[in-house]
């Protein structure tokens with residue numbers, strides 16, 4: 001075990017059986033190695049992303065999610081354009097340099113409407129914008145990118161095709177991969193990730209997920225334990241463990257040393273110190289909630305969501321204090337990935353502040369990254 005860990009710290013390569021071994025038996029030494037690699041490649045700064053949950057209306061029916069369209073036991077809402085722009089402005093005033101616009105797959109928000117919102121946010125505030133709105137066409141993603149969106153989060157959820165099919169009625173694994181490919185081609189920073197602890201999900205399947213992240217050259221990886229929601233078909237399942245999700249995250253850091261990895265809110269739901277532990281086991285990003293009022297409670301993807309009664313201002317202060325308490329600092333930049341090899345030129349670079357351009361093109365001194373291989377997608 002220690003041999004595998006020592007070797008991956010410099011090679012950043014693991015075979016599937018080695019990953020399975022680490023998932024089975026890895027412990028403190030795995031988390032410590034991921035923390036060291038994090039420090040070496042992305043440093044001690046933590047990037048904050050303000051999460052705006054702008055609609056809980058969803059056309060999909062993912063069996064694990066409280067927002068699924070068959071859940072009639074939920075008060076649906078959708079924020080207005082003005083409300084969304086206002087939340088983004090407030091987030092900027094609290095010091096956030098990225099806002100994440102997340103929602104169910106709510107087709108009321110056409111690409112054109114979202115593009116207007118993105119443009120207004122960008123005019124008012126110097127922030128990077130991440131979208132997390134699910135599957136759309138290449139053309140729609142293109143409109144959103146042209147409007148100024150910088151990043152996109154779309155978890156693959158699981159690479160086990162049979163499991164994927166059983167969890168996602170009327171959805172298609174190949175289309176999800178198509179989305180990730182389109183997003184990369186359009187120049188987004190692409191985030192993906194998986195759920196951990198789904199019934200029927202083997203350690204081998206989790207190892208495949210991790211290898212998939214590396215294969216496609218993802219820029220961000222969000223790993224979350226599955227938390228059963230009573231108003232879904234999986235409400236009686238056991239759910240994922242904090243430990244296993246932490247291991248998947250730590251191994252991902254060892255294999256992809258220069259990417260951004262959030263300490264996810266779902267981890268904090270399972271462990272009161274979950275995010276700090278994750279930040280000390282490979283993570284370098286936190287996504288505090290910037291949604292206001294009752295909407296937080298209504299955006300119930302899973303139960304037990306933290307801070308549902310808090311305000312965005314409180315969350316901002318609270319997280320900074322926590323981050324400082326472990327000797328880390330909050331970054332003041334937009335926190336783009338700093339790839340080990342210079343990125344190919346992206347058309348949107350001209351719109352960015354010079355600091356961000358420099359941040360984007362400075363190669364770090366060590367290591368070598370293969371980059372993504374889309375032929376296998």
Ligand code: SAH
Pocket residue numbers: 064065066102103104105132133134153154155157194195224225226227228229266301302
């Ligand atoms: N609709 C968009 C974004 C919102 S859902 C999308 O699906 O991409 C964001 C993430 O919440 C999903 O990717 C999924 O991994 C996670 N999620 C959904 N239900 C969950 C549950 N019960 N426990 C933990 N995470 C869950």
Ligand code: SF4
Pocket residue numbers: 058059060061062065066067068069103104105134301
């Ligand atoms: Fe909708 Fe996303 Fe939930 Fe699936 S995971 S039901 S797409 S909000």
